Amino acid sequence: MKFAFKTAVIAATFIAASSANAQSWQFQSGSGGLTFSGDALSALSASGSSIVTAATVPTIPGLDISGAVNTAAYTKATGNVSLTFSDAVTNGDNLTSLQAANSFVQIRRTTFNDDETTTTRSIFMANFDVNLSNSTISADLYSRTNSGALVSYGTRSIFAADLPGVVGGTQGVIVPVFGPGGQVTGEASGGLAGSLRMNLGTADIILADLGLNTSATDPVAILVRTANWGTTQAAGTFAVPEPSTYAMFGVGLLAVGAVARRRKAA
Template structure:
């Protein structure tokens, strides 16, 4: 776009602002994309290691080879990244209160070798899919399922339902915008605004006790009250959680931009006839 047209579009968009609000009223903010990070602590990693458990995020979803996994775990940094697809906004339209990462898959894996037959392996997998985050209660949910495979036999899969996986020791958001929706200017189109929200859980992550027992049991590990591995899973600080949105133009900005384009088109046609 050449400079004269770009400047003309910016001016026309600004002049159209009052017209857009008069015609369309106030629009609710739009938050449609973003990213989240769950950073595992030293104690969280130790809990996994004590049970011989590793985390894996396949590149694509099983059975859906054309669907990319929206979760990615880096063992070096011990960070789980989630691509967020949608947000729920508070009734007063001032804050993000929930978000989700559909088509996300995180696997807890454990392999056991039969001492009497080293060639015989039992593979345990607990899958955490379609992560959802309640930003108000500081709770992370997901659909759980498990599979057990003995040697070359077909895996036995069990649906464990949607469960609360982690909950922060303190509710609320800190850092960033603390979950509040703010508006930032778009440098490409002066006068336009983009909705944005970000923040981190105020507390550390703890694994829900019943969920810890479900995962441990389906990984072939003890859930006994005195078991040291089970004790770690139920009590340690697993890490931290934070999120940020990808700025999206406010709905009224789209209306303003559309009116601006109409204005530029009219002026261009008028010049062509002159």
């Protein structure tokens, strides 16, 4: 009888564990961002550019997220662009990417003209996606001069890490955390390995649309193209769909109870 009961308990545990593993982790919340390096800040300074993240995305014709609450925020003192993530993609227990909808970062450069007027050129990056599986940071890329028409370049790779993989934290693996009453949540964290380099095609767009020299020998252009732009950090919290998981666990418990009753009656 002891052997049969123990076997049923093991079976119930296996069913519950298998059910939990079969479920896709459901994203709950996440945060992270990009911390610019000294090289990156030097490149921005040398180009006469600054980073701006307004609390509300400015209203610009052609910009889909105009007027939304900005989920990106730049802190000049630390060189950090923080992101609040709205969704994630997982593959089994691996966190592959995190998306920050309505995130909006502006690179702005203002120059003084001979006629004492000014020209403001802007690069806009929106809806950031931190991809841990292919070691890239992408965003919707736009440019604009003064209050002219918005130019869209679509979704582009902005930065790529020069080493593959995820480092720090849980290294991008979703780790179960058990709470009161057996509730299971998952936590994942980490950053892209290696140094971040700006995609060369994106660098050329940014240089040209900010009115900067794109020559292969220009010092500022070289700095923008070759700088270590910094590091990333990301973290997310996840949940397993509870109804089906606990339903399967209940089936396992019922099986245990049935075996116990049969053995007792015998």
